[in-house]
Amino acid sequence: MKRIGLVLWVFLLSGLLFAEGGKEKAAAKQKYPEKPIEVTCLFGAGSAADLIARKFSDLASPILGVPLPVVNRTGGGQSVGYTYVKNAKPDGYNVVWTSNGLITAYYQGNIDFKQDAFRSIARISYEPVSFAVKYDAPWKDINEFVDYIKKNPGKVRIGNSGVGTFTHLAAAALEDFAQSQVVHVPFGRGLAFASLLGGQIEASSQLPSEVMAQFEAKQVRIIAVTSKERVKSIPEVPTLMEKKIPIELILWRGLAVPKGTPDDVVAVLEAAAKKVVESEEFKKFCDQMSIIPAFLPAAEMDKFVDADEKFTGALMKKIGASKR
Amino acid sequence: MNMVLGAFAQVLSVKMLLIMILGSFVGIVFGAIPGLTYSMGIILLLPLTFHLPPLMAVTLLLGVYIGGMTGGSVSSILLGIPGTPSAAATCLDGFPLSKRGMAGKALGTALISSIFAGLLSVATLMVVAPIVAKFALKFGPAEIFSLVFFGFSTICGISMGNVLKGLISGFIGLLFTTIGIDPVMGMSRYTFGIGQLISGVDLLAFMIGMFAIPQVIKILSVDESLLTRKISAKVSTQYPSLQELKRMFGLMVKCAFIGIGIGAIPGTGGPIAAFLGYDQAKRKTKNNEPALEGVAGPESANNGVTGGALIPMLTLGIPGDPATAILLGALLIHGLKPGPMLFTQHADFIYGMYAALIVIHLIVLLMQGFGIQLFVKVLNFRKSYLYTTILVLCTIGAFAVNNNEFDIYVMVFAGFLGYFLLKFGFPVAPTVLALVLGPPMEENFRRALILSQGNFWIFLQSPISWFFYLATIFVLVGQVRRSLLAAKVRKGS
Known part of the structure; x- marks a missing residue:
């Protein structure tokens, strides 16, 4: 009798372990989105990247009608998170909270793929150094x-x-x-x-x-x-350009999905991103965090990232930080 | 005075009390369950704080922080598995005590010393935060290196009597810290082409495995009749006596201040403080017998860290440990920029937070005080149920650290490593200590050398460094003398 109790208990516990796996199988193909969209953040909880991602998902959730849990997949010089999303099913339920880090991680040799392993959804914000x-x-x-x-x-x-x-x-x-x-x-x-x-x-x-x-x-x-224009929260600080130093560098942040994600899915996410970035609440939040909200639609974002990759790659090679 | 009264009025509303109770409860539960950490609890509640006013938001997270730091001792003492890395040192004496039927006393000591040290650290924060912050800034890379170096001297105290084996075990831990991307130049080391290893070995997963799995193997590999029997028919829920607490008062004060100091220095944190606290306790009791001091020392040190870590977080905006890093984020979200201006522009917020900190400590004291009666019941469970449950929780915990499957394998590997180390008489605590201390030691060593452009004199330039090197020598000499004395005694008999 005692043995049966033990067996039952073990089953219960293993049920706990495999609960996640079961859910995925049950999902049939229907209207997108119909289950939570996981946002992979490459940095730890409380970091700037994490906070912006959490605020974003908080605002995007009522628009999309599903929760957007932010999951911190840190480590490996960002390789852990990027690799995870790259290998995820391209069905729009795995989104990566991306940035220039994708390019620097590639040139540093932490990952073996570049922006072409992903599809851009939108640019959300940028910040200078x-x-x-x-x-x-x-x-x-x-x-x-x-x-x-x-x-x-x-x-x-x-x-x-x-x-x-x-x-x-x-x-x-x-x-x-x-x-x-x-x-x-x-x-x-x-x-x-x-x-x-x-x-x-x-x-x-x-x-x-x-x-x-x-x-x-x-x-x-x-x-x-280092941005082209002065930052709103510190208007008295000049840009390098104004001071006759021809350097313009911005750290951009945005959303991307694995390559092969269908167009209609990207369009849904893109529209939601646009709504969030243009909302008053997000703008206010950006001011508090000293970041600049800057929406770019998917098509333009792909071009923007390509251009940035060439520029950053060249710069990293020039200063000897590239391993490519 | 008006300010202080106003602050308490702010905090003692029904809503605030509920928030504090919720936070403390989540903290204690996450701290007490092996595999779940209070950092996870804080992350879990973080989105909730977006919709709360700033003071409530921070109070909720502070409740989790303090509850978790305090609750971490529960599984350390009852199961020998640390609930959080900061509670690893508490296992060393706490678990043997509980095996001897003194679980209630050990848990009570842990709770009282935690709360006492926590309140002392809040008092320090309130009175001398700016001075401490200024002093903490004197800790550049070279000084932090000397402090961490000193931390290694505690290996002597946690080696279960065999320093050589302790050192070997420590070196094994250090070797594991070299795996992955190096902290300074970003080179991959010892990854053997395994992509997952590039992020290195996760401390928490490794630690859970090392403490939990050897025990599970040991328990489940014994005679089956033992499995169905309850562990200890009678678990004493007796609390520590006033006399015992009086005896440890000096130690608790000392360790609390060690914790406050370590917490205030960015880049260090709870585990280091706890091991230093344990070392202090062992120095007081002299022999290798487990004693209540061995619980009071690390527990007052790691709770001292809470107030200590808030000092640089509030005055400079530098988080002292992972939990305060998230708290910092919560402040930023609400447009509060930590730094000197916070104290002048948002004084009401600061005072409200101080009041909340005090009340939270009292809530945690009450909650966990009653909880002890419940917690010890765990020992009455049948072992076969208890340990399978622990194994499952540890697996989930290891995964949840980084949401990475690979960390489960790390945990299992560490578990078998720990099992064989213990089997051959090597203590595992030094391995965990080295995993905690290795990364900050390497990082600050190399950063200091970059600052000085390769000149080693930087390590001997400041009196702070000298202080820690001399302290290290002091400990080592004491250890050698003790060993020689012990050898003599053995010869004599």
């Missing part, structure tokens, strides 16, 4: 800072979020412009400014949202951003 120095630093603006780099090759230390990341690329592009040498110090995501305040590095190359609080508290000065 910001260069910050301590509030009492001797350089008045970015030009003086570049002059200082020129005069002191190999002395200036700029902190970034990791080798081959977008913030590193921006700093390397500045180094390239100055035709001098800079010491690039890789920190974790958004951690460089602690060392900036501690005086261990001269400048940091970070996303604006990562230094905003210190900027407002007058502990650091942001001396330039």
